[in-house]
Amino acid sequence: MKFDSNLPDHFFFKDWGKPQSVKYLHPFISQRGGVNSDKVFNIIELDYGEFKLQICIDNNNFWAKKC
Amino acid sequence: MIFTWKLQGVSDTEISETDYLLFSAGTYNSNVIVGEFNDSTHVKTEAGADKSSANAPNNNKYISATEVSLNGGATQDLDTATDSDAVLTINVTDGTFAIQDALFFTFNGSSPSQQALRIDTYSAEVGDTNWSHSINRTHALTLTDKTTDSSHDYYILLSISPTNPGICNGTMRLEGVMS
Numbered sequence: 001m002k003f004d005s006n007l008p009d010h011f012f013f014k015d016w017g018k019p020q021s022v023k024y025l026h027p028f029i030s031q032r033g034g035v036n037s038d039k040v041f042n043i044i045e046l047d048y049g050e051f052k053l054q055i056c057i058d059n060n061n062f063w064a065k066k067c
Numbered sequence: 068m069i070f071t072w073k074l075q076g077v078s079d080t081e082i083s084e085t086d087y088l089l090f091s092a093g094t095y096n097s098n099v100i101v102g103e104f105n106d107s108t109h110v111k112t113e114a115g116a117d118k119s120s121a122n123a124p125n126n127n128k129y130i131s132a133t134e135v136s137l138n139g140g141a142t143q144d145l146d147t148a149t150d151s152d153a154v155l156t157i158n159v160t161d162g163t164f165a166i167q168d169a170l171f172f173t174f175n176g177s178s179p180s181q182q183a184l185r186i187d188t189y190s191a192e193v194g195d196t197n198w199s200h201s202i203n204r205t206h207a208l209t210l211t212d213k214t215t216d217s218s219h220d221y222y223i224l225l226s227i228s229p230t231n232p233g234i235c236n237g238t239m240r241l242e243g244v245m246s
Contacts (some may be wrong), residue, residue, distance in 0.1 A: 012220035018175070023246055024246065025068075025244045025245070025246050026068075026244065026246065027242070027243070027244050027245075028068055028159075028242065028243060028244070028245055029208040029240060029241070029242045030068075030070035030072070030157070030159075030240070030241045030242075031235060031238055031239060031240045031241075032072050032084065032086070032088060033087055033088065033173075033176065033236065033238040033239055034176035034177075034237075034240070035084070037242070038179070043244075049185045059114050
């Protein structure tokens with residue numbers, strides 16, 4: 001998930017009010033036959049009912065995606 | 068999270084992070100001919116030892132888009148295979164959790180979009196009616212979501228066919244999202 005304000009489903013963060021629920025998602029990778037070198041980031045998912053906002057933070061980088 | 072990969076058989080053989088799942092013709096290390104499918108499956112250690120030699124490991128052989136041969140048996144519908152027939156099982160543990168959007172596929176080990184070297188891969192989750200041509204992430208086998216529990220098992224049928232002569236190798240990946 002990469003933030004790009006030019007894409008229609010990506011937005012700058014703004015106050016949409018309190019989400020209906022907040023979920024912590026933990027993507028995982030397990031492999032055999034080779035060691036994984038892909039980075040995996042935890043995601044916070046805010047459910048606003050009509051849409052969800054997924055937020056991912058990696059040090060100084062911040063990604064947000066509306067889905 | 069703890070992931071335990073096993074080759075199922077009369078006794079299961081754990082596939083550790085440094086082991087390989089080896090697909091052969093009739094016997095250990097015998098070559099599968101280009102365009103044909105595996106007649107035996109083994110766990111090979113990094114040092115080259117046959118780790119599953121005493122365990123009578125399962126074999127799943129692709130016959131057609133909807134058919135399989137289990138352990139050298141007659142052709143049967145893929146969706147009649149049971150959990151214990153699957154060649155591969157992956158157990159996931161980590162407290163109490165659910166899993167969604169899990170995928171299984173093979174690739175070249177460096178880029179999930181790239182096919183493994185000289186290998187065509189077909190996989191299915193037990194209960195599936197059709198094999199998935201899971202040669203990369205785009206064509207991955209989609210696994211069923213798991214509801215909240217402390218331990219989850221995936222049962223996967225797996226069969227390969229060399230596409231060209233030479234050494235064939237690749238990486239198997241399970242990925243998903245825990246919540």
